[in-house]
Every structure is written in C-alpha cells, then in structure tokens.
Amino acid sequence: MLSHLFSSELSLRLVQALLTLTFTLVVLFWAQKKRINLFQEGLQALLRGLAQVVAIGSVLLLVFRGSIWGSILLLFFMILVASRVTARRIRRVEGSFAIAFLGIALGGGLVTFLMTWMGVIDSHPTSLVPVGSMIIANAMNTCSLALERLLSEVETQRSLIEAGLSLGVPAPKVIAPYLERALTASLIPRIDSLRSLGIVWIPGLMAGMILAGTSPVSSALYQFVVIAMIFSVSILSAFISARFLSVRLFSPAHQLLLLPPEKKPFSE
Amino acid sequence: MQTVFDIRNLTRVVDGEVLLDGISVSIKSGEILAVVGPSGSGKTSFLRLLNRLDEPTGGEVFFQGKDYRTIPTPFLRQKVGLVFQKPALFPGTVADNIRWGPSQRGEEMTNSQVESLLTQVGLVGFAERKIDNLSGGEAQRVALARTLANSPEILLLDEPTSALDEEKEREIERLLLTTIDQRRLTLVLVTHNLAQARRLATRVMVLNHGKITFLGPKEEALHVKPSFLQ
Numbered sequence: 001m002l003s004h005l006f007s008s009e010l011s012l013r014l015v016q017a018l019l020t021l022t023f024t025l026v027v028l029f030w031a032q033k034k035r036i037n038l039f040q041e042g043l044q045a046l047l048r049g050l051a052q053v054v055a056i057g058s059v060l061l062l063v064f065r066g067s068i069w070g071s072i073l074l075l076f077f078m079i080l081v082a083s084r085v086t087a088r089r090i091r092r093v094e095g096s097f098a099i100a101f102l103g104i105a106l107g108g109g110l111v112t113f114l115m116t117w118m119g120v121i122d123s124h125p126t127s128l129v130p131v132g133s134m135i136i137a138n139a140m141n142t143c144s145l146a147l148e149r150l151l152s153e154v155e156t157q158r159s160l161i162e163a164g165l166s167l168g169v170p171a172p173k174v175i176a177p178y179l180e181r182a183l184t185a186s187l188i189p190r191i192d193s194l195r196s197l198g199i200v201w202i203p204g205l206m207a208g209m210i211l212a213g214t215s216p217v218s219s220a221l222y223q224f225v226v227i228a229m230i231f232s233v234s235i236l237s238a239f240i241s242a243r244f245l246s247v248r249l250f251s252p253a254h255q256l257l258l259l260p261p262e263k264k265p266f267s268e
Numbered sequence: 269m270q271t272v273f274d275i276r277n278l279t280r281v282v283d284g285e286v287l288l289d290g291i292s293v294s295i296k297s298g299e300i301l302a303v304v305g306p307s308g309s310g311k312t313s314f315l316r317l318l319n320r321l322d323e324p325t326g327g328e329v330f331f332q333g334k335d336y337r338t339i340p341t342p343f344l345r346q347k348v349g350l351v352f353q354k355p356a357l358f359p360g361t362v363a364d365n366i367r368w369g370p371s372q373r374g375e376e377m378t379n380s381q382v383e384s385l386l387t388q389v390g391l392v393g394f395a396e397r398k399i400d401n402l403s404g405g406e407a408q409r410v411a412l413a414r415t416l417a418n419s420p421e422i423l424l425l426d427e428p429t430s431a432l433d434e435e436k437e438r439e440i441e442r443l444l445l446t447t448i449d450q451r452r453l454t455l456v457l458v459t460h461n462l463a464q465a466r467r468l469a470t471r472v473m474v475l476n477h478g479k480i481t482f483l484g485p486k487e488e489a490l491h492v493k494p495s496f497l498q
Contacts, residue, residue, distance in 0.1 A: 159356035163411075166319050167369040167418060168346035253341045255323060259282075 021046065064125045071125040075112070075132045079105050082140035086241070089148040093258065095248055100143055103241025108132075108139040111233045120225060131226060134205070135233050138190070142234035146186035146242045153178040154249060154258060161256060171250035179246050183238055190234045197227055269296040272332055272422055272454050273318065279326030280313055287313040289478040290327065295422075300448065300455040302465035302486070305475035311458040312353070314475070315424045318456065319350040349420030353427040353458075355411035362386070362402070362410050363395040369418050377417065385413040388450070390443055404431045405440070416447070422454045429464065441468055465489065 006012040024046060032039040063070040079101070086100035093099065112132050115121045121131050154161060157178060164174035197203070198220065205226055209219035249258055273295040280287045288310045295301055303311050316322045317329070320341050329336045336344055346369075357365050366385055367377045382395055389409040394402075402410065408428060415423065428444070429437040445468065448455050459465055465472050465486065472489035474482035482489065 159352070159354065160358060162321060163352065163356040163358075164368075164372075166321055166345055166350040166352070167372075167415065168342040168344075169369065169372040170342050173372050251323065253320060253323065253337075255321060255341075 017050070021050070060125075060129060063129060066125070068123060068125065068128070071128045071132070074129060075136065078133055078136045079108065082136050086140050086144045086147065089144045090151050090245065093151065093245065093248055099147070099241055099244045099248060102244055103143045103147075103237040103239075104136060104139045106240050107143075107233050107235075107237030108136050110236065111135060111229055115229055120229070130205075131229075134226060135230060138230040139233050139237035142186050142190065142238045143241045145189070146182050146238035147245055149185050150179060150182035150242050150245055151258075153182055154256075158256070158258075165254055165256065171254040171256075172246070175246045175249070179242055182242055186238045186242075187234060190231050194227060194231060197224070203227065269298060270332075271295070271330075272297050274330040274333075275318075275327070276329075277327035278314075278317060278324055278329060280317060280322060281325045286478050288317065288324075291475075291478075291480060292327075293473060293480070293483060295454060295456065297454055298452060299471060300457060300469045302469035302472045303456060303458045303475060304460060304462055304465050304472060305481075306460065309475040310478040311460075311475055312426055313478070315350060315426050315456065315458055318422075318424055319345055319348055321350070346418045347420055348422045348424060349415035349418055350424040351408075351411050351415050351426065351428060353430060355407045357399040357402075357407055357410060357414075360399065361395065362391070362397050362399065362413075365399065365410055365414050366395075366417050369414060381417075385416055388416065388443075388447055389413045390439070405436050408432075408440070409443075412447075416451070420453070422456065423448070424456045424458075426458045427460065428457070430460075437464070444468065462489065 002012060002015060006015065025043070028039050028042045031042075059074065063074055082104050083097055083101035086104065087096040090096045090099065112121065112128075112135055116123050116128065121127060154175070161174055161178075165171065203223050203226075206216075206219045206223035209222065210216055214222075249256060251257055271294045273293075275291055275293050275295070278291040279289055291310075291314065293301075303314060305311050313322070317324055320336060331339060331344060331348070358368055363379075363382050366382050370377050379395070383392070386392055386394055389412050391406060391409050391413070394406070394410075399407065399410070408431070412425075412428070425444070429440050432440065441464065444455070444457075447453065455468075457465070457468060462472075466489060469486050471484065472482065472486050473480060474489070
C-alpha cells in the first residue's frame with residue numbers, strides 16, 4: 001500500500017521506519033501500563049539502534065563507492081572491535097586482546113582472503129563487506145565461547161591440573177582434555193545451525209536475497225556457501241585463540257600462572 | 269649423607285604478600301624433615317616451591333648439586349613427588365590414576381606393578397574401584413601410590429593425615445615409614461601436628477610468617493611450645 005504512495009525509495013523507508021517506531025512505542029507504552037518497566041530503556045535502545053544502523057548505512061554508502069581498500073579497512077576495524085568484545089571474556093588473563101585478535105584475525109582473515117581469491121566471495125564491496133562482517137561476527141562468538149569455557153574449566157579443575165603438573169607431565173598434555181572440551185562446546189551452536197538450516201530457520205542473507213528478487217534455489221545455495229564458510233572460520237578461530245590462551249596460562253617451567261580469584265596462590 | 273636439596277635464602281612474594289622469607293636449609297638423602305607451623309606460615313608454599321609448581325621470587329635451590337632452574341621441570345617433578353593435602357584424583361578407577369603419570373610419558377604399567385603399589389599403600393584389591401567410591405583416607409593413599417608410580421627420590425607430603433582420625437593417622441604413619449624405608453626415600457612432611465613431627469621426623473623445621481623460627485633435631489623440638497603452632 002505504502003509503495004504506491006511514495007515514488008522515492010528513501011522516502012518510503014523513512015515512513016516505514018517512522019511507522020515501526022510509532023508501533024513499537026505504543027507497545028512499550030502498553031507494557032509500561034502492565035508494569036513491565038522498560039519504556040525508558042527501550043526508547044533509548046531503539047533510538048541508539050536507529051542511529052547506529054543509519055551511521056553504518058552512511059559509511060557503507062561511502063565504502064561501496066570507493067575502492068576495495070575501503071572495505072578492507074572497514075573489516076579490519078570490525079576485527080578490532082570484535083577482539084575487544086571477546087577479550088572481555090578473559091580479561092583476567094594477561095594479553096587477552098592479543099589472544100582474541102589472533103584467533104579472529106587469523107581465522108576470519110584467512111578464510112575471507114581464500115574465498116575472495118577463489119572467487120567464492122565477490123571482491124566488490126557490496127558483497128565483501130556484508131559477508132566479511134558475518135564471518136567476523138561468527139568468529140567473535142565462537143572465540144568468546146571457546147575462551148570463556150577454557151578459562152572456566154581451568155579455574156574449576158585447578159586442583160586436577162596442578163596434580164597432573166606435579167607428577168611431571170608437561171603443561172600441553174595436562175591442558176589437552178580441557179582444550180578439547182572447550183573447543184567442542186564452542187562449536188555446538190555452529191553444528192546445530194548447519195543441521196537445522198532451511199528446516200528450523202531461513203537465514204537473513206537468503207531471506208534478503210529472495211526479497212531482492214533472486215531465485216530461492218540460487219539464494220539457498222549461496223546461503224549454504226556462507227554458512228559453511230562460517231563453520232570453517234569458527235573452527236579455525238576457536239582453535240587458534242584457545243591454543244594461544246592455553247599457552248599463556250602456563251610459564252615456560254610448566255607452572256599454572258592463573259591465580260585463584262581471591263588472588264592467593266594456594267590455600268593453606 | 270649426600271645433600272639432595274640445598275636451599276639458600278628461598279623467598280616468594282605474591283602481590284606484596286611475603287609467603288616465604290629467606291629460607292635456608294639443606295635436606296640430606298634419606299632424612300625425614302618435618303615442616304611445622306601455624307596456618308599461613310608458608311608450609312605449603314615451601315613444598316610447592318620444591319616441586320617447582322611455583323617460582324621463587326628470590327634465593328636459590330640446588331637439587332643434587334644443580335641449580336634446579338636448569339633441570340627440565342617435568343624431570344624434576346618426577347624425582348620430587350608431591351602429594352597434596354586434598355587429593356585431586358582423575359576421573360575413572362584407582363588403577364587409571366596410578367597409571368596416569370607413566371602413561372603420559374608413553375610408559376605402560378602392568379597390572380602386577382599397579383597391584384604392588386596398592387599393596388604398599390594398604391589398598392589391596394582396589395585397582396578397579398571407581399574413585400567416587402573412596403573414603404578420604406583411601407583417596408589420600410591412592411594419591412600417594414600415584415606419586416610413587418613415578419619412582420621419586422624425594423617425597424613431599426602436605427598434611428597427609430589432617431582429615432583422619434587418630435587410628436587411621438597412626439596407620440598412615442606406619443605405612444609411610446615402611447615405604448620410606450623400602451624405597452630409601454627422602455621425606456619432607458608438612459604437618460601442623462608437632463607430636464606427629466616428633467614421631468616421624470629426624471629433623472624439625474618450624475615456620476612462622478614465612479620465616480624459620482626453629483631448625484634442629486626432633487629431640488630439641490621438644491622445647492618448641494605447642495601453643496606456638498596454634
């Protein structure tokens with residue numbers, strides 16, 4: 001109905017955004033009346049979200065008009081932000097940013113580069129930036145899960161790890177089962193996504209392509225390409241970052257460097 | 269007697285807190301040194317430093333005449349076995365635990381070797397028992413057998429009888445003396461029980477606030493006031 005009233009696409013989208021905003025405000029107001037106290041927080045989040053997507057839309061407008069270097073710079077910026085988010089999960093460990101950055105940049109960067117070089121991802125910014133950002137976001141999620149799980153395993157199994165070390169077993173062997181568990185756990189959401197693809201959910205990229213007029217089969221195949229890429233990136237990123245973390249947790253003399261939460265090296 | 273550990277001015281400070289302050293002591297081959305002192309006096313820190321689970325922040329430690337920092341840590345830890353106060357056992361059976369150390373180095377222990385170790389610690393027939401079904405005292409013995417499976421030359425025991433009643437305590441003490449004698453081991457025993465130190469040790473070292481306040485033959489330790497250890 002609205003599309004008949006507006007000839008310009010931008011005007012149409014602005015009116016759509018305003019209508020959606022109004023509807024959401026009505027829902028929030030109704031929720032407030034029902035003592036679900038979310039109005040102020042919800043309003044702030046809505047306006048912030050709007051500002052952020054408009055800002056990234058404007059940046060993308062510039063990037064899409066520029067050379068490939070603009071896209072690479074933008075993706076690098078995304079990697080830095082993603083590394084910061086992941087590093088927070090293991091902030092107790094010295095060098096947490098470097099650990100997260102290596103996992104996300106090496107895993108995500110390697111797969112993005114290889115796929116672009118082979119022509120699976122189009123090197124044009126309109127393709128490279130959205131697909132690259134999906135890869136980075138998923139690398140970030142898997143790294144966060146793997147690192148948090150590994151750190152938590154080491155903290156809860158500290159006495160067993162030290163028992164193993166005290167018997168003269170080198171740190172890489174002692175940590176190996178915990179590393180394996182953390183990696184397996186971090187990849188469960190990715191495996192479940194692959195298993196339920198197309199049955200439980202139709203991913204955003206495929207939905208977007210269908211809405212844009214691409215044939216559903218062609219959209220589905222490209223979606224599979226992206227999901228499979230995300231799967232390999234997740235494995236690589238989680239492995240690299242968790243491996244680096246497992247090295248950073250021990251001294252060269254095979255001593256566990258992570259102090260207990262109360263900051264005492266042992267309890268007597 | 270040959271000196272196995274020559275410890276000079278050993279110090280460990282963590283976040284400004286002094287855990288051990290200038291400990292100097294020589295440990296001779298075959299002796300039983302009891303380390304006694306109140307909670308927080310640095311007893312456990314001392315054992316952890318000898319096993320090199322922690323790094324000294326000052327001083328030197330010589331193991332069999334060599335600076336122990338120059339010895340590969342896994343090798344040093346095989347030779348200097350540590351049994352913790354609260355035994356942490358790996359999931360599985362008693363035999364799995366005993367085999368664990370050697371198997372990580374690619375050495376397989378036979379069933380009879382496992383049984384022989386279990387006999388030494390008084391747990392005959394326990395090989396296939398799940399570790400969840402062990403009492404505190406039995407778990408402590410499994411931890412001891414697991415350490416002995418490495419054939420250490422020195423045994424570091426941290427309060428091995430702290431969770432046991434008097435009868436079990438005496439039983440473990442007898443077992444320790446027999447094991448030490450059979451295997452010609454050197455023993456460093458941490459305890460807060462001065463009477464136990466006098467029963468087992470050849471020498472006693474008293475620690476307080478990370479410093480040595482007494483070091484001498486057990487006969488002289490009779491003059492150490494028990495109230496000092498509370």
